[in-house]
Amino acid sequence: MTPPASGDTATLIAIDRVGKVYEGRGSPVVAIDEVSLDIGRNQFVAIVGTSGCGKSTLLNMVAGLDDPTSGSIAIDGRPVLGPGRDRGFVFQSYSLFDWMTVRGNIRFALEKTRMPAAEKAALVDRFIREVGLAGFEDAYPRQLSGGMRQRVAIARALVYKPAILLMDEPFGALDAQTRGMMQELLLNVWEDNRVTVMFVTHDVDEAVFLADRVIVMASRPGRVKKDIAIDIPRPRSFEVLTDPDFTRFKREILADIREETLKVMAMERP
């Protein structure tokens, strides 16, 4: 396995020969087959692959929202048995509590945290500032743009200090400009609050720009096709996008994904 590109060498997330079969109404679907990954503490890992290759399935299993059919997942040596507060999740659909204000949404995530109320309030305010939403504390989610809503979701997923942040195409519904800004914001937030990130996307630029390591998945069944260390120095800004290294990584990953897409298309032909 490729050694982690940055972060501590200690493994935080150990995914060991994990498989997932969906027993639906029709024939069983093998969503994921024998996926093994070791993710080091504070590493930023992006997972890319064609649609339906099992990216969300893998992320949900790490989150404990879904159980593997075979294999095991361990976090810090302890097997994952269900969702827990050591992991935060950001969904593609904004998934905010629309009946609560921005502040209310973020504070809601701290309900299970034992901490004096004043300290909680200060922490919530700090995260509101961190994601650039100062002045919008009392707004309701429906009054905000998509990018702003997703910033609330990021703050909500980080405020209780989980060790791991799981993100499933978090910027997939945003327009290109907003997405670029959100990527930079995410990196800034990540510099300030080091967590281990698993970031699912189908946008190769996004993956290379953000991650220390890009996992390219093969389709049908979902497998790890390639594990690429992105050794572009940090801190990164949008200028990286025209860097020759960036282009080289991008070309390699695009070629891999194209190969997978062609494979899937060939399988779908009668």
Next chain:
Amino acid sequence: MKTDTIRTGTKAMPPRPRRRGLFRLRQDIPAPIYSAAGIAVPLVLLLIWWAVTSLGIVRPLFLPSPMEIVAEGWRQLREGILWADASVSMYRILVGWLAATVIAVPIGVLMGSYRIVEGALEPLISTVRYMPVVALIPLSILWAGIGDVQKILILFLGTFFQQVLLIMDNVKNIDMNLIRAGQTLGMRNIEILMRIVIPAASPGIWDTFRITIGWTWTYLVVAELVAASEGLGRRIMDAQRYLATDTILFGTLFIGLLGLLTDVAFKRFGRAMFHWNR
């Protein structure tokens, strides 16, 4: 320049003017016109009604004139009948609907949240809701006597089964990721139901309340069909015996009016309560 294009073109068509006016598909129209249309239609119908009766085209026995209806309403108001009837009926509606709602909300929420509860109850409720409530009057009397309880039971039966299925749908319509967000925050199922599922579904559930209380109103006459001495529905059934068409029509219109007022009240209240929902 212009002559050029005309010469080269086959036959220059004048640009078709963009269609304006009130009949564009799905396009908004000025609010005053929208409201005016809603007032104009009933007014025209009223005018036709008035013309038909005052010209003697139909006999008053079949269709009394609007003025006679107003006079009948005034008489009932003066004699205190209207208030007595309305208060009794509204009490029955309220209790019948509330009883249905208090049971339908928890069951609907559970059905919408747990597949096992849905599987256990949905086939049964879907069947039972098609039973004709009128046919249950004899049984309801046997079970609940001839007092208020029997009327309330009929209103309950007419409301509950529809309501529980609608609430189940309201709950199923919320974004699954809200529940998953709660799970990743370490919340237990009961907390997720109370603090995420119910608030998220509440605008939809409120709309179900509004719709179902309208249905309860329509069951009023059925509920007061037998063994009642007072009530808006009772008044109508009594009038049938004396062919008092003015009483029948006034009673029907009055029930419709109360139903409409209930609807408007629910809408207003809902808009204030769920302001966060746009």
